Amino acid sequence: MIIFKKANHLSHHILQQKSNGKKIGFVPTMGALHFGHLSLIKASKQANEVTVCSIFINPTQFNNPEDLKHYPVTIEKDIELLVSEHCDVLFLPSAKEVYPADHEKKYYDLGVIETILEGHYRPGHFQGVCQVVDRLLEIVQAGNLYVGQKDFQQCIVIKKLIALTDRENGVTLNIVPTVREEDGLAMSSRNLRLDKEQRQLATSIYKELASIKNNFGTTAFEELKSRAKQNLEQKGFEVDYIEIAKTKDLSAARDASEQLVVLAAATTGKIRLIDNLLLN
Ligand code: AMP
Secondary structure, eight states: OEEEOSHHHHHHHHHHHHHTTOOEEEEEEOSSOOHHHHHHHHHHHHHOSEEEEEEOOOGGGOSOHHHHHTOOOOHHHHHHHHHHTTOOEEEOOOHHHHSOTTOOOOOOOOGGGGTSTHHHHSTTHHHHHHHHHHHHHHHHOOSEEEEEGGGHHHHHHHHHHHHHTTOTTTOEEEEEOOOBOTTSOBOOGGGGGOOHHHHHHHHHHHHHHHHHHHHBTTBOHHHHHHHHHHHHHHTTOEEEEEEEEETTTOOBOSSSSSOEEEEEEEEETTEEEEEEEEOO
């Protein structure tokens, strides 16, 4: 695996590979890698000759400075995992490489998706996501981009970003299913911050989503959501939302006439976790 720290060195390498007819797959991450990230690498390896993973903890997408301060860093283990998956290239830039002094901060007109659910609870978060993905795509010039369904709303935002930046003909967005622990908890870098008791509790988020999925069609949406919220609150979670929404734009759903998803965000201790399940 080749490690690049400089954006222009990586861009040059990619150009060379592309001129040799090689397809480039790109997996952006913030590190503290787990099997969820590795499933994205695997998907990219299957469809591209060159797989590039980036590890960059993007400060502009953190609305909560404490979250940024405590974001886990396990770079040596990350490199070992990437090598074991035969990842071809790791991009490990400094903030200056991603946002040089002359970097022009853009505003991305994302519309309603930026104001609901994660957008509501994490103001500015999706502007930061767009800023970093836009810049990374500029550097990496990949034809295939791999993202996780775990961050469902982020997938919609990135799709919009690709359209807003006129990349629809150049970049294909590939959404990879969520990888879970044995007890159902969605893998996440933030899980590393859970203590033993919180880790045990954390699986309840998945269990409540699974219960909504099981009872879907027999119980009213409002009842399903409020029961799940109550159950989590009884276990000490602070619940930001449990919402049943349309997969196409995450607007709230009243019936099952379209493809739906149930999404949740809840905090245990100081650790905020998100998850979702497709319903019908
Ligand atoms: P992050 O490092 O958290 O920014 O995540 C990098 C990428 O990995 C994003 O596209 C995430 O959606 C994806 N990802 C994170 N957790 C999982 C998971 N459990 N299963 C599948 N993909 C994931």
